[in-house]
Amino acid sequence: MFADRARIVIRSGKGGNGHVSFRREKYVPAGGPDGGDGGRGGDIIFQVDPRVNNLSDYRMKHKFVATSGEEGGKKKCHGKDGQDLVLSVPKGTVIHEAESGKVICDLSEDNQRVVLLKGGRGGQGNSHYATPTMQAPKYAQPGEDAQELEVILELKVLADVGLVGFPNVGKSTLLSRLSNAKPQVANYHFTTLNPILGVVDLPDGNGFVMADIPGLIEGASEGVGLGHEFLRHIQRTKVLVHMVDGASVEGRDPIEDIKAINLELEKYDAGLLQKPQIIVANKMDANPQEKEELKKKIEDIFHAKVFCISAVSGEGVKELVYEIAKELEELKDEQVIYESEFDLENHFKGDQLSYTVEINEDGEYVVEGSKIEKMLGYTNIESEKGFLFFQNFLKEQGILEALEEKGITDGDTVRMYGLTFDYYK
Ligand SMILES: Nc1nc2c(ncn2[C@@H]2O[C@H](COP(=O)(O)OP(=O)(O)OP(=O)(O)O)[C@@H](O)[C@H]2O)c(=O)[nH]1
Ligand SMILES: [Mg+2]
DSSP: OOOOEEEEEEEOOOOOOOOOOBOOBTTBSSOOBOOOOOOOOOOEEEEEOTTOOSOTHHHHOOEEEOOOOOOOOSTTOOOOOOOOEEEEEOTTEEEEETTTOOEEEEEOSTTOEEEEEOOOOOOOOGGGGOBTTBSSOOOOOOOOOOOEEEEEEEEOOOOSEEEEESTTSSHHHHHHHHBSOOOOOOSSTTOOOSOEEEEEEOTTSOEEEEEEOOOOOTTGGGTGGGHHHHHHHHTTOSEEEEEEETTOTTSOOHHHHHHHHHHHHHHHOGGGGGSOEEEEEEOGGGOGGGHHHHHHHHHHHHOSEEEEOOTTTOTTHHHHHHHHHHHHHHTTTOOOOOOOOOOHHHHHHHHHHOOEEEEOTTSOEEEEOHHHHHHHHHOOTTSHHHHHHHHHHHHHTTHHHHHHHTTOOTTOEEEETTEEEEOOO
16 A cells, blocks of 8 residues: 555653762762763654655554663763654655644655654753752752654645546546656556656646546545545645546446536535636547537536547647646645644643652652752752742642642652652641
8 A cells, every 4th residue: 555644653862861979089078069961862853855755664663762862970971962863754744743633744845854853851960959058969950851742644745736537537548648657557447546646748848747646436535445545635736637538438427427526525625626627528539429519518517627638549638738737827836735733832831831640669659740850950958948949839839739639648758859758747
């Protein structure tokens, strides 16, 4: 299967913890703090790569993780930074947040590069926390947490023109005639299973990209016959060339077929019917007598431009190409690019404000959260003033309440990062 959709979990690297250590020198009884800072965690980066044309790399593997920063060392040694993880995707990949389905970003430009998840910053070593009253701080800042997100990658091809219609009407035959693309042509349904792009050159040096979309059938908008996979690619095209079998080679009625396909387009995305649509009755070499009659009938019913062609003999093809080029000329800058609907920054900010209370195997109440971590970094709890501030903080943040909800009683131990104390109401 053509891999044009994948659901993956991405995770940046955690920041390395700051280090707690003290200088040790001969004849110096108590050296100052010399714990180094932790390294930065690696980012998750998406990069458009012209050599990649599908999402198959993301079908086999499910989780992609950047490396974490290393802990700082003695003698103010800085921990090693984590490595960024660069994920290559084809141009036209739209990244959605998996739970809400909202668009995070649309990678539609050549060589576009986006840092999707930021690695955690490294924690500061205890050498940063020495103050006049606190010369031997045993606290170092923990590294910032990693960011994790489940995303859906969707490839929506970027083509100017989408060729749509029932199977076997001659879409691929037309594309192979007009471009250097070599789609498979055969007399059976669903010969084409992946969208195929071809560049149609024009004599004036310009050209356009046409996508041969696999045949659609009734129910495609509900996903029948991989309909969703195919319809998705039409969304980005500017003009639709809607092809029917004008000779009813298989006994189908072209008028009914046009209606049926338009209904599927509308049900999938009403915007698709807003795109200029050129109707092409193909295989007219097999039904030359009814050409004018059919053309007029379709024009009257659908109020669209109609071309009767033979993709095999080439009859009428040139006129069709000029009409497509003319339509595109009028729509020059209408490329469909998806706006971002998902605020990543806010999403992860929420995480930082919260905290968790868990009971570990030693029966200690463990409180964690980056705001607490930050506060501990700036507060000297061993001074009276600092301790008062700390108590207030616990109350204001609702942490005392949360501890009580978990069933804490007098004398139980509370642990917050490097700090432990007994709880008394
Ligand atoms: N007589 C006649 N036959 C044609 C013409 N165009 C295509 N065909 C034949 O119709 C059959 C299907 O052609 P394809 O180009 O594979 O059709 P398609 O629309 O791409 O089909 P799917 O990929 O299955 O959706 C082949 O046997 C072609 O030779 C035409 O203008 N005249
Ligand atoms: Mg085909």
